[in-house]
Amino acid sequence: MSNSISLAEICISAASKAWKGDGEILATGIGLIPRIAAGLAKLTLNPDLMMTDGETYLIAEPAPMGKRDASSDQVEGYMSYSRVFENLWGGKRHAMVTPTQVDSFGQTNISAIGDYNSPKVQLLGVRGFPGNSIHHKNSIFIPNHSQKTFVQGEVDMVSSMGYKNQELSNGNFEIKLVVTNLGVFDFNGANNKLQLISLHPGVSVDDVISNTGFDVIIKSEEVTTMPSDQELALIREVLDPQGIRNSIFGE
Amino acid sequence: MDKVLRHQDVLDQLTSNMTIGVGGWGARRKPMSLIRAICQSDLKDLTVVSYGGPDVGLLCAHKKVKKLIFGFVSLDLIPLEVHFRQARQNQEIEVMELDEGMLQWGLRAAAMNLPFLPTRIGLGTDVLKHSPELKLVTSPYSDAERLVAMPALNLDVALLHVNKSDEKGNTQIIGPDPFFDDLFARAATKTFVSSEEVVSTQELGGKEGAIYNRFERSLVTGVVHSPCGAHPTSCAPNYGFDMSHLKEYSDSAKSFDDYILKYMNKTHEEYLDSVGGSEAIENIPLPQF
Numbered sequence: 155m156s157n158s159i160s161l162a163e164i165c166i167s168a169a170s171k172a173w174k175g176d177g178e179i180l181a182t183g184i185g186l187i188p189r190i191a192a193g194l195a196k197l198t199l200n201p202d203l204m205m206t207d208g209e210t211y212l213i214a215e216p217a218p219m220g221k222r223d224a225s226s227d228q229v230e231g232y233m234s235y236s237r238v239f240e241n242l243w244g245g246k247r248h249a250m251v252t253p254t255q256v257d258s259f260g261q262t263n264i265s266a267i268g269d270y271n272s273p274k275v276q277l278l279g280v281r282g283f284p285g286n287s288i289h290h291k292n293s294i295f296i297p298n299h300s301q302k303t304f305v306q307g308e309v310d311m312v313s314s315m316g317y318k319n320q321e322l323s324n325g326n327f328e329i330k331l332v333v334t335n336l337g338v339f340d341f342n343g344a345n346n347k348l349q350l351i352s353l354h355p356g357v358s359v360d361d362v363i364s365n366t367g368f369d370v371i372i373k374s375e376e377v378t379t380m381p382s383d384q385e386l387a388l389i390r391e392v393l394d395p396q397g398i399r400n401s402i403f404g405e
Numbered sequence: 406m407d408k409v410l411r412h413q414d415v416l417d418q419l420t421s422n423m424t425i426g427v428g429g430w431g432a433r434r435k436p437m438s439l440i441r442a443i444c445q446s447d448l449k450d451l452t453v454v455s456y457g458g459p460d461v462g463l464l465c466a467h468k469k470v471k472k473l474i475f476g477f478v479s480l481d482l483i484p485l486e487v488h489f490r491q492a493r494q495n496q497e498i499e500v501m502e503l504d505e506g507m508l509q510w511g512l513r514a515a516a517m518n519l520p521f522l523p524t525r526i527g528l529g530t531d532v533l534k535h536s537p538e539l540k541l542v543t544s545p546y547s548d549a550e551r552l553v554a555m556p557a558l559n560l561d562v563a564l565l566h567v568n569k570s571d572e573k574g575n576t577q578i579i580g581p582d583p584f585f586d587d588l589f590a591r592a593a594t595k596t597f598v599s600s601e602e603v604v605s606t607q608e609l610g611g612k613e614g615a616i617y618n619r620f621e622r623s624l625v626t627g628v629v630h631s632p633c634g635a636h637p638t639s640c641a642p643n644y645g646f647d648m649s650h651l652k653e654y655s656d657s658a659k660s661f662d663d664y665i666l667k668y669m670n671k672t673h674e675e676y677l678d679s680v681g682g683s684e685a686i687e688n689i690p691l692p693q694f
Binding site: 281324 | 479485489506507509526550582583
């Protein structure tokens with residue numbers, strides 16, 4: 155089974171580790187890889203995680219990607235948008251998100267690129283990022299690690315707060331894990347600098363350095379741990395049987 | 406008591422420069438027939454408060470918006486709202502960009518007749534930098550923490566779309582998520598509701614129906630019977646998003662005149678015919694994530 159492990163599967167396995175030890179909280183993976191990763195975390199490292207069906211209900215098992223018979227979802231609770239806010243303001247959540255820009259402070263941007271008053275590219279708006287970042291743990295997945303995503307200086311519109319302002323968050327701000335197409339990182343370097351934990355197969359330290367717009371601490375040059383046979387079986391047969399994950403890197 | 410109005414009767418109670426809150430969320434349960442009626446009117450210079458979807462985009466495309474107060478604008482499965490995007494990139498609108506929860510807090514403050522509600526949300530972000538009218542307060546308690554004083558978002562009018570209503574303005578939102586429609590109604594001086602069905606009070610279903618009654622009728626000024634009135638947005642459990650229409654709407658940014666010709670400047674009945682009729686809309690399945 156492990157002969158043809160895809161980059162998407164390596165990223166999903168690595169990203170699932172973000173929720174290890176989180177206990178009984180709401181895991182929210184926004185986007186393809188984060189969502190499968192959250193499901194994998196629930197089926198392996200942390201069965202206590204709560205997850206939604208992507209809309210209004212908490213369900214007992216992670217919803218597989220793609221079309222499914224939602225009437226067979228085992229609903230266990232209710233999670234309207236209002237409930238999501240109440241939950242997250244209490245800090246009982248860990249989201250993994252894919253911002254358009256990230257800077258050396260761990261600040262992110264999903265609002266607008268360029269001058270705010272005359273944006274070059276208007277994006278979504280800050281959505282829940284200010285509140286998420288100041289109330290609960292977050293992780294980041296970036297499929298296109300480059301100097302356009304990991305920017306020099308600060309992001310164009312600070313949508314989620316970063317380590318430079320962490321004292322404002324009453325101790326709740328944390329970026330737990332950063333997984334990209336190049337490797338696995340965290341912000342636990344000296345003074346909360348981004349540091350490399352492992353490189354995906356075939357990626358060099360130079361690739362990381364030249365594609366990041368700020369200094370990265372090279373803590374380790376190990377190769378990222380490959381997904382186990384159990385993880386691969388769960389990804390391929392349970393969480394994403396239609397192989398939608400392969401679209402992310404065109405695999 | 407009879408609060409049933411036509412679309413035109415609602416327009417007659419709106420004026421330019423008003424602050425209008427729009428219920429729903431993104432591409433879900435937006436009062437689109439009322440929004441189209443505004444687009445077709447002489448109203449202008451509106452301040453719009455919304456968890457935005459095609460309501461915001463359509464109003465921007467018709468140059469009705471002076472200022473937008475928003476947490477996001479998105480068509481859900483089509484993440485970026487192209488007409489909003491054009492309005493921003495062409496500097497056609499002022500904005501107050503808020504976190505989704507701050508927007509809720511502003512509506513809640515207005516609903517409670519408070520000047521503001523405190524929150525940590527926004528601290529450490531550029532939300533505060535770009536809206537200098539957002540001020541901080543210091544906790545009067547021993548923590549002395551500095552917090553954002555999210556100001557009340559007082560609305561002149563709220564526009565909502567619901568599944569059922571009676572003539573008195575008893576409404577029901579039967580879809581599983583009422584979003585923040587209740588707070589929009591409470592934050593507004595007047596609330597106008599478009600409704601898939603207008604039924605007798607008895608037909609609202611007594612105690613079992615009342616669980617879907619998310620806010621009381623005293624908040625409702627008028628009810629407009631508007632079957633499929635959320636189209637092209639979804640109205641669970643009645644119908645899902647019309648993805649092909651949303652795609653055509655998105656693609657129309659460069660040739661919006663064609664879209665206007667096909668779908669605008671019509672009565673609601675004519676509009677429904679132009680998009681395939683109410684039966685076709687009611688057959689659009691609910692989205693699955």
